[in-house]
Amino acid sequence: MSTNQLDKKSEAWSALFSEPMSELVKRYTASVFFDKRLWLADITGSLAHAEMLAAQGIIGADDRASIERGMAQIRSEIEAGSFEWKLDLEDVHLNIEARLTQLVGDAGKRLHTGRSRNDQVATDVRLWLRSEIDLISDLLVELQTALVDVAEQNVEVILPGFTHLQVAQPVSFAHHLLAYVEMFARDAERMNDVRRRTNRLPLGSAALAGTTYPLDRERVAVTLGMVDEQGHPQVCQNSLDGVSDRDFAIEFTAAASLCMVHISRFSEELILWMSQNFGFVKIADRFTTGSSIMPQKKNPDVPELARGKTGRVVGHLMGLITLMKGQPLAYNKDNQEDKEPLFDTVDTLKDTLRIFAEMVGGQPNPATGQKEGGITVNAIAMEEAAKKGYATATDLADYLVKKGLPFRDAHETVAHAVKAATSHACDLSELPLTVLQGFNASIEKDVYECLSLRGSLNARNTLGGTAPAQVLSQIARHRVRLA
Numbered sequence: 001m002s003t004n005q006l007d008k009k010s011e012a013w014s015a016l017f018s019e020p021m022s023e024l025v026k027r028y029t030a031s032v033f034f035d036k037r038l039w040l041a042d043i044t045g046s047l048a049h050a051e052m053l054a055a056q057g058i059i060g061a062d063d064r065a066s067i068e069r070g071m072a073q074i075r076s077e078i079e080a081g082s083f084e085w086k087l088d089l090e091d092v093h094l095n096i097e098a099r100l101t102q103l104v105g106d107a108g109k110r111l112h113t114g115r116s117r118n119d120q121v122a123t124d125v126r127l128w129l130r131s132e133i134d135l136i137s138d139l140l141v142e143l144q145t146a147l148v149d150v151a152e153q154n155v156e157v158i159l160p161g162f163t164h165l166q167v168a169q170p171v172s173f174a175h176h177l178l179a180y181v182e183m184f185a186r187d188a189e190r191m192n193d194v195r196r197r198t199n200r201l202p203l204g205s206a207a208l209a210g211t212t213y214p215l216d217r218e219r220v221a222v223t224l225g226m227v228d229e230q231g232h233p234q235v236c237q238n239s240l241d242g243v244s245d246r247d248f249a250i251e252f253t254a255a256a257s258l259c260m261v262h263i264s265r266f267s268e269e270l271i272l273w274m275s276q277n278f279g280f281v282k283i284a285d286r287f288t289t290g291s292s293i294m295p296q297k298k299n300p301d302v303p304e305l306a307r308g309k310t311g312r313v314v315g316h317l318m319g320l321i322t323l324m325k326g327q328p329l330a331y332n333k334d335n336q337e338d339k340e341p342l343f344d345t346v347d348t349l350k351d352t353l354r355i356f357a358e359m360v361g362g363q364p365n366p367a368t369g370q371k372e373g374g375i376t377v378n379a380i381a382m383e384e385a386a387k388k389g390y391a392t393a394t395d396l397a398d399y400l401v402k403k404g405l406p407f408r409d410a411h412e413t414v415a416h417a418v419k420a421a422t423s424h425a426c427d428l429s430e431l432p433l434t435v436l437q438g439f440n441a442s443i444e445k446d447v448y449e450c451l452s453l454r455g456s457l458n459a460r461n462t463l464g465g466t467a468p469a470q471v472l473s474q475i476a477r478h479r480v481r482l483a
């Protein structure tokens, strides 16, 4: 085969075919216009493979040097935007290999020794996803830090905690935000876990059964950083599984879906909190848009879109998992369909995390280095809202229990008190002492302490509770963890 014969992929596999592929089939089967973003992983994997082939004496040192030279040139062409991606060459792998052969001749044709596109693509996707997971982990730290920063400013700010979206008990706004920090911390743990299973080497599985060349797969794994914490090479141990497994991608998309679900819940709260009926927070204008007809509107587009994009990521999870379900071993072309959902999941999650970190925590002012433009908290509106809906009713019940009443009786007694307060259109704390004593004679003046929002908050001083002392110690724990 002459060096320019690889211009057409049908010629990449020979004389066997008696007619050319139709344009429609070419377009239908090609992946280059989306998988070209794997180019760096493809080159990195190829260089590691070539290094090992030379070390094992399977190709010459001169071939390896030529391959490295050619790949360096290809890399600079791609970076400069001058590389010519050809639909005829189907995918990123054939495009790069064809150009390599054009540049360095026979050495380029030797690169594919002991390798198949099946183990090549599985390796590329893993390498690419590994570096994306690392970026996502950094963004998760940024978002958690932004939330902890806002929490720290709002430890003593009280808002109504809801169950069933009905006022339940007063909570610290910081405590509320730290609930999301817990969620994102678990998302980060999950990402880390997925990374471990992603960081394993399929290369050397060849098409499906392994290869006849004396490959050193562990050497390639070490070169590519596919090692565990102790530095031991991580190699897919079954060639059939190596080329066909995409559970790492499914698992990643599941972890990404959960993270988006957390973002979506937070978005829903921001949207509620921003509505005039709550008025708890404002987000900076740059995250909102106006209405073309109603001049007074500032719509929370960013949280709404994040809530909407969650559906799209969950959809990708469904797509990927369904893609796998009927596939016999080993590689099937179906797997080419793993890329677009995976890429879009990564793009959507990264953009969303980045925008939320900035929307919550603000951006550093270049002059002062201080972050500005994060969410603005309306502490008064939150506290006013907490005063509605008898948020301290449980506290009154707990007060009666401490006076010796069984909890169920205390619960019933307080229900009567709430009914009375409702008919007087006042809060429990506004009922005169004599009225309260009418419900239970053991009630004394100190009851007003426990009926106050702040008293209620301070009383929940157990691990994980909303008392400011607990919240402060959680903030300190997160600071150490996120440093």
Ligand code: ARG
Binding pocket: 031, 035, 091, 117, 118, 121, 331, 333, 335, 336, 337
């Ligand atoms: N573009 C293909 C993919 O994404 C590469 C592997 C092709 N292998 C094959 N035997 N046709 O999966």
